[in-house]
Amino acid sequence: MPNRLELSGITKQFPGVLANDNVSFAVKPGEIHALLGENGAGKSTLVKMIYGIMQPDSGEIRWNGEPVVVPNPKAARRLGIGMVFQHFSLFEALTVLENIALGMDAKIPSRELEARIREVMQTYGLALDPHRTVATLSVGERQRIEIVRALLLNPQLLIMDEPTSVLTPQEVEQLFTVLRQLASEGCSILYISHKLHEIKALCDTATILRGGKLVDTCDPKEETSRSMAEKMIGTGLKDIVKPAGRSFGEPKLVVNRLLTHRTGHFDVPVTDVSFTVRAGEILGIAGVAGNGQNALLDALSGEIRSEDREAITIDGKAIGHMDTTERRRHGLCAVPEERNGHAAVADFSLSDNSVLTARDRLGMVVMGLINSGAARTYTGKVIADFAVKALGPAATAGSLSGGNLQKYIMGREILQKPTVLVVSQPTWGVDAGAAAAIHQALVDLAAAGSAIVVISQDLDELRTLSDTLAVINMGRLSESRPVAEFSVDEIGLLMGGVHGAEAAA
Amino acid sequence: MQFRLEKRPEPSRLMLYGTPVAAVVLTMFIGAIIFSLIGYDGIGAVREIFFTPLTNAFKWQDLGVKAAPLIIIGVGLSIAYRANVWNIGAEGQYIMGGLGGWWTLPAMMIAGVAGGAAYAAIPALLRTRLNVNEILTSLMLTYASVQLIYYLVRAPWKDPMGMGFPQTRRFASEALLPNIIPGTIVHAGVPIAIIVALVAWFIMTRSVFGYQMRVVGAAPHAARYGGFSENKTIWLALLVSGGLAGLAGMLEVAGPFQRMVPGFPTNYGFTAIIVAFLGRLNPLGVIFAGIVMAITFVGGEIAQTTIGLSNSATGVFQAMMLFFLLAGDILVRYRVRRVTPQVEARA
DSSP states (O other): OOOSEEEEEEEEEETTEEEEEEEEEEEOTTOEEEEEEOTTSSHHHHHHHHTTSSOOSEEEEEETTEEEOOOSHHHHHHHTEEEEOSSOOOOTTSBHHHHHHHHOSSOOOHHHHHHHHHHHHHHHTOOOOTTSBGGGSOHHHHHHHHHHHHHTTOOSEEEEESTTTTOOHHHHHHHHHHHHHHHHTTOEEEEEOSOHHHHHHHOSEEEEEETTEEEEEEOGGGSOHHHHHHHHHSSOOOOOOOOSSOOOOSEEEEEEEEOOOOOSSSOOOOOSEEEEEETTOEEEEEOOTTSSHHHHHHHHHTSSOOSOGGGEEETTEEOTTOOHHHHHHTTEEEEOSOTBTTTBOTTSBHHHHHHHHHTTTTTOEETTEEOHHHHHHHHHHHHHHTTOOSSOTTSBGGGSOHHHHHHHHHHHHHTTOOSEEEEESTTTTOOHHHHHHHHHHHHHHHHTTOEEEEEOSOHHHHHHHOSEEEEEETTEEOOOEEGGGOOHHHHHHHHTTOOHHHHHO | OEEEEEEOSSOOHHHHHHHHHHHHHHHHHHHHHHHHHTTSOHHHHHIIIIIHHHHOGGGHHHHHHHHHHHHHHHHHHHHHHHTTOOOOOHHHHHHHHHHHOOSSHHHHHHHHHHHHHHHHHHHHHHHHHHOOOHHHHHHHHHHHHHHHHHHHHHTTTOOTTSTTOSOOOOOOGGGSOOBSSTTSOOBTHHHHHHHHHHHHHHHHHHBHHHHHHHHHHHOHHHHHHTTOOHHHHHHHHHHHHHHHHHHHHHHHIIIIISSOOTTOOOSHHHHHHHHHHHTTTOHHHHHHHHHHHHHHHHHHHHHHHHHOOOTHHHHHHHHHHHHHHHHHHHHHHEEEEEEOTTSOOOO
């Protein structure tokens, strides 16, 4: 039987970077094949060429043994290639059925389409009401729409781009069941992820890319997570050094019955959130995306101000009514989840980006004028201390890769030595090497006596990093407890909205 | 055959500053063709409009006088546009600045700025309180201000000795802008325009105020994170651009016009929108753009007398310049890729 998909010598050059350099590998029918690599290793580019979004400069794609050219995604779908993207393209105000109908190449009467949707859901155990509005669905349910959309075309190859980054552990298990069933029916799956234990649990083969080149094709069941990570980054992996037997000092950040108001149509505000972080402590906040994390970060950073000044206190001083600038002066720095356009301005130089948040704490402004020398010096220090790969302080933020920009942003806040640091998704989309460096910097900052809040959807990250853990669900925060007291199952249930009290009731 | 716009990874700096030049050259080229096709001497028209004002030394004073208000208004607009605040009503603020100017010169300048700023405060208030689009309000207010002039010069401010003409009295001599080069019409507004542009350039590049304008325009979400209030920025952008338009209006009324007449609104406020973009929203660039635009005004007048081109020809050329500039900007940021769909998938 010919290979379902075979790539040979695929090369793609972008201005200044060779995204794929002579990549060759094959996917067998019914095989679950992992595509592994750091950010910028060329996974996305490769997949976009398979799906017809981009064309390779050279090399050949063979589909079921035949050489093919895939000029666009429509042609890819006609061949039998389906893709589920990391970011969903759904209209929140429309129903599941309407969303799927909009994405279909062929016009199908809605009654017939609904019957086919129900059939696909039945076959794969994907429970979803076609008439529900997307806005009311959880992220896991939204992903199911995308999967159903792809399955309606009876694909022979399904490409999944980082599908589990937004799911609870239970939802991940459900997804894996579906994928295994699909594979057993002969559909091949190309699975992109950086979560190594998932790849070990799910995939038959793993192809590892580094810097656009294929470095290894291996059987993930015979590798350890560590050995695969080291192949990905090309060097040995450093462990986080966390001083044992640490004790915490005085409460630094006290949040008391914090609430925000719903602003947009579909955003999730936070309700009645209370917690305390002490000096030297790292509090992790787990939760599935879209459960009020953004509102919580904005309310802590000062982008949303509270009517109750006592709702947030830092070192006993009420700061709930203050804006971001005043809160920074009082020692509270924050890093939002979105790097581009929120934590940093892509068109601005790194130096100008330092002015954005460090101008007051580090005296970069004299009589209304910006001391660009001070900004440049500080930016140079951030670049050096955090090993940011950039041409220098004058490089624009947009010219940095995601991981390097994140290192710069984290460095910019950490080197201000804040009393309290609140970060959201500190290593989202960041490669293993950079993630380890960021984690170590956070641990060191805590060891120096700062209080840190880490909001993240990555449970592995929270379990290695945090001292105490709380879970956010639908804008409510569970009680925080030492991280060792939680089991993965319990965190998963909390993330899914089953609180201890409610479960008992 | 199909075409697709593909984003360039990093637009080249050379192209970014080259597009205004290319737009002007293309305008001359296409302009010559269009006017030849409709039966005029197209090449002559381009020569008269773009070159005669430069080669004829007698016309230089006109250039300065025309460029001054365009530069002052253009600088203000370039500041507001940087912050993504779309003040389209500079013409109205210019008129209100002209109406606000009274008494002796320093007070007139303050009153002119205040008149323009106050008029721009209306869209600012509506935008920040009620979220009403400032493009619409500032534009509509312009027409209200034109009517206000008509009313004032026909009734309360009408010159009693004016033999029935709808105009105000001629200003007293201490309220007129002094000529800075004897024997010409070059008034103090010309150096003031250059000073305004230089100061604005310094403020935009070095100060926290300039940083605020740039960051709010480039990334509003990041601006909020950095502690810059959006509403405050909208207010500042409208007050500054309105105030500068008002200053230009006051300088015009105390300079070339010497009194308020119904013909005072001369579309400087609208033309300055082109000036701001042609100058890349950079106050120094606006100086050059203002001069280029003044050339087309002066040249248009020359072409009227020498080759009988209609007055609206100037407008055609100016509009073409903006058109080519905006089109060029797209091509700086994106490239056109040909997509060839004949290579269908062979399954």
